[in-house]
Amino acid sequence: MNKKIMFGSFLRFAAHGMLAAGCWTAALCGYNAEAAPEENTLVLSRNGKMCCNVVMPSQPELVEVTAGEELCAYLAKAAGAPVATRSTAPLPGAVNIYLGTVDRKELASKFAPGTVKALKGDGYALRAGPDGIYILGNNPNGVLYGVYGFLKKNIGLRWFHPGPDGEYCPSTPDIRIGYFEKYSNPSFAYRWPGGDLNRANSNEQAKWHVRNGLQLDAPKWMYVTTDRFIKTETMRRPHLLSAGGGHELSDLVCKRAEREKLFKEHPEYFGMFRGKRILKYWAVQPCLSNPEVFERIYQGVKETLMTYPRGGTHTIGTDDTPQFCECPECSKGVPPEEANNELTSTKFYTFVQKIKDRLKKERVPGQLNAWGYHGYVKPPMGKVRVDPSVRIHFHAFGHCHTHALDDPNCPNNVNFLSIIRAWQKQGISMQFNEVTSCLPQGCDGADMCNDPACHGVEYLPMERRTAQTLRLYRDMKVNGVTQFMSPYDITYRGKIFLKNRRNTDMPMSMWHHNYTLAQYLWDADTDFDTFFEDTGSKFYGPGWPAMKGLRLKLYDLFENGPHMFSGVPNEALADMLLQKPGSEKEIEALFEEAERLAAKDPLRLKRIKLERDYYRESIYKMFQRVKLNRRPDTIMTQTRAAIVPDGELDEAIWKKAPIVTDFRRTKDGQVQKPEFQVAAKALYDDEYLYLGIETKDPAAPSLAAYEKKPSLKIYHDAYLDIFIKAPDGGDFYYQITINLAGTCLEYKRNSGALGTPTALGVKVKTKVLSDRVCYEIAIPVKALNGANAPGKQWKINIGWAPRLDRDTAADKTRDAVCLGTTFHLSYMNFVCGKQTVK
Incomplete structure (x- = not known):
């Protein structure tokens, strides 16, 4: 055009x-x-x-x-x-x-x-x-x-x-x-929050983007569409030519409808897992070492770049699974650190570089980007190098938004920054997909909830941290940032986007963050205090004095809370914000005062009332759920005789220990009773915590139990998860994952961050019966940086995920259950009792 x-x-x-x-x-x-x-x-x-x-x-x-x-x-x-x-x-x-x-x-x-x-x-x-x-x-x-x-x-x-x-x-x-x-001048070249939903078919959203210095997405179909409105309204605003990409490898090998036919003819094109080629879509990456697979993927990438108008940006990414092919050819040359397939950077970026070399040789126009995602967020190892012209589109899952990006006392961000610097040391330009909007608020279904009666929304007081982060990104010469934003008018290629309140109202409920993000993407040197005052006084008008106090209060609670990154459960965030005594009442009082001050200004009053509703349907609502679901403390019995795990739970002392039942599943934001129950008991002595757990299931003998050595593939088996936080343990907690074979994977974690593998010395025996699985576990308390004594309080959560299908990497999972409302960061108190039993 x-x-x-x-x-x-x-x-x-x-x-x-x-x-x-x-x-x-x-x-x-x-x-x-x-x-x-x-x-x-x-x-x-x-x-x-x-x-x-x-x-x-x-x-x-x-x-x-x-x-x-x-x-x-x-x-x-x-x-x-x-x-x-x-x-x-x-x-x-x-x-x-x-x-x-x-x-x-x-x-x-x-x-x-x-x-x-x-x-x-x-x-x-x-x-x-x-x-x-x-x-x-x-x-x-x-x-x-x-x-x-x-x-x-x-x-x-x-x-x-x-x-x-x-x-x-x-x-x-x-x-x-x-x-x-x-x-x-803009501080960042790439200013594209909103992913592929910020184009002119969401016209009000497109106008807002450009008026605030952002760019629109222009996929190539838009240049040839017969929808004159979408094409014209996009072309008359700043836009970026997109040549596709994303979760695409299997789709570039063949169309989804043709997978079964191709699998029968060429099973070698499909990824291998546990010695078998896997047909299931998005279960395992295609076999990237196969020359025909490479050719199909290369031609698919080339076609997107050569399609009119030629050029644009293609971002190559894997299927949305961390599992890569395990065949001998795909495993050749993989460094020992990546042999267990948990880290896959060398495999993936070797493949990306082959694509780049061929594009360069054939002089194909356009920009090739590659995701940093799943197990390939780090640079490749050994002699493998990525062409500096390839930009890494980094999914910032490990970024802690509660604490400053450069806080040396935040292990999450220390690790996150080390990954960025490792890439930059290789001369690679980066742009980030900040995934704060993946945090569900008010509803566990989040953006995928399709319940029209659901009122859950996203409401996060994080704009001050956002401003600090973008200034640091600018100083580090990061190319730019994108982030999911629901479109204001909820249309996508003429279709209705998932119509839940989280999506329909996100432009308003998250306006503080979105507006700050746009401002700092253009001018990272903006003085936040001046910006904060200008923004608040104009938006809230006469209600600003009270709303200013409210926002500052929320900043203080948020920025001094535990670590938060994408995937942290809603109740953990709500508890983080409102657990401080008096916070709940103070916030309500500030909303009341703001409404009183703005009573004669209809627009400002409307805005304040709406924000109060967002607060109540997110943070406040989840905090009420936390309080409702809190249980009485479990008093652990002290044993004088050490327990030697054998999976039987037949010692007399187990019969005297208090039992914890009523495990739960959380579905569509509602806590429900599961089909099959789990029961747990706890004991302690000076050196160990002992857990005896029975998971009832009539299909127990059919549950998956493959892994004999610790690796992340244990999550493709049926597994028990134990989350445990020591008394006075600070920020850290431990995750102990055990399959039916007794294989134990142990991680030290930091409020939800990517954890560090550790060796705790856990002793475990399992026994699989016709209708249940028994676990008997001894956990050394010294390894957890804890100590046992009467009155000491441990925070423990137990989760159970029974996988049934033995034949694929994406096993069918029955409803997972746990003591809390989610697996991570949702605990019960287990208190060391005074009673001692022989």
């Missing part, structure tokens, strides 16, 4: 407010009467009448057309005038506002040479002087961003979230602009 259009077409395309030559004389009368000069000041409107004219290029790009339209519309709206005019030549007697790019020498010459030279990427320069106002873009996108920069900085416009209630436009009948010159 030719984005340049002739001026005649431009008049027909956007005639509103445009002055043709014959109109100039009539317009001059009004302008000459109103635009009296003031010293070092330009008058754009007086008493609600426009005194300015926007001067457009004679052959504008579509993005420049949008710039002219938006500038005229918002100047008129601020002034309360019916129209602002546009022309292709200066209007005598008016304050002329010139739009154009740096290649228009007559405009660039109006700026200091250093200003023009300083422009980069989508940057822009602004100048107001005796000869008018100049909005100069380093490229056509910069012209539009410059218009929005001018409207924000000089007129006071704000777009907090999509839709009419998110806009702030001051009423300014008299608009005066003092002389100035400044420029602005």
Whole structure:
């Protein structure tokens, strides 16, 4: 599509407010009467009448057309005038506002040479002087961003979230602009929050993105679609040409409908797991060492880049499973550290580099990116290197958002930063997919919940941390950030997106974070306190004093809580925020005060009431669930005789130990009783904690139990999970995973972070009966950095995941159950009792 259009077409395309030559004389009368000069000041409107004219290029790009339209519309709206005019030549007697790019020498010459030279990427320069106002873009996108920069900085416009209630436009009948010159460059080249849902088929979301300095997604189908609206509305705004990618390897090998036929003809194309080729979709990666598999995937990548319009960005990623093929050829050359298939960086990036080499050899245009995901977040080992032109799109699952990114006392972020620096040491450019929006709030179904009666939403007080993080990312020369944002109007390629309240309301419930993210992606040097005050005072109006106290209170609770990263259960986050005595009442009181202060301002009152509702349907709701589901402490019996695990639980002392039952499953945000129950008992002595656990299941003999050595593949078996936190154990807890064969995988974890394998010396014996599995476990307390004594309180959760299907990596799992409402970070108190039994 030719984005340049002739001026005649431009008049027909956007005639509103445009002055043709014959109109100039009539317009001059009004302008000459109103635009009296003031010293070092330009008058754009007086008493609600426009005194300015926007001067457009004679052959504008579509993005420049949008710039002219938006500038005229918002100047008129601020002034309360019916129209602002546009022309292709200066209007005598008016304050002329010139739009154009740096290649228009007559405009660039109006700026200091250093200003023009300083422009980069989508940057822009602004100048107001005796000869008018100049909005100069380093490229056509910069012209539009410059218009929005001018409207924000000089007129006071704000777009907090999509839709009419998110806009702030001051009423300014008299608009005066003092002389100035400044420029602005984006801090990040890649500013694409929203994934593939921020295109113009979600039009209000698209407008919000661009007005706040972000970019739109433009997949190649958009260039040939018959939907003129989607195509035009995207092309007339800054956008990134996408050539596809993502979870794609199996789909590039063959169409999903053809998998069974291909498997019969060529099982060697499919990944091997536990000695068998696996048909199941997304269970194992394809066999990447197979030449025909490589050829099919390569041709698929090449086709996306060669499709009209040629080029764009293709991001290659694996199927959404961590399991890679285990065949002998795929295992050749793999370093010992990756032999167990838990780390897969060398396998994956060796394959990526082969794709890149072939693309380069055949001179295929475009940018190849690769995911950093699952077991391949780290750089490859040994001599394998990724071409520096390949950008790593890093999924930041291990990033702790509670603590500062550079906090040396946060092991999560120390580890996270070490991975980034390892990539950068190899000269690789990175961009991040921040996955804060993967955190479910108010409903465990999160974005996949399709219950129209569900009111769960996402509401996180993390914008101050977001600002700090983006400044550090900028200093580290990170290329940019993306993040999932639901579209405001919930349409996706003309279809209704999953219509739950979390999705429909995310642009409003998470506006603090989204708006901050956009601001700092453009200008990472923004002073947060100034930004915070400007944003809050305009959004909440008279309710701001109370809402300011509320946000600061939430910041304090959030930033000083335990570690938080994607996947932390909602009740853990809620408990983190509201467990401090008095916090719950203080927050409610601040909402009450804010509503009282804003009572006479309908829009601000509406915003505050809506935010209070978001708080109640997320953090508050989950905290009530935490309190409701808390159980009485379990008093552990002290034993004088050491227990030697044999899986029988037949010692007399087990019969005297208190029993814990009522294990639960959580489904669609509701705590339910499982089909088959689990029972647990606990004992202690000076050296050990003892757990006796029975998991009832009539299919017990058929449960999967393959792994004889500790590895992450144990999670493809039926397994028992024990989460245990020592008295005075600080931030750390331990996860002990045991399958039916008694294989034990032990991790030291940090409030949900990627853990560190450890050796605790756990003793375990299992016994599989016809209708149940018995576990007898002895855990040395010294290895947990704990000690036993009467009154000592351990936090323990027990989970059970019974997998049935022995033939695939993606085993069928019955409903998992646990003592808490989720596996990680949901505990019961087990207290060392005073009673001693022989």
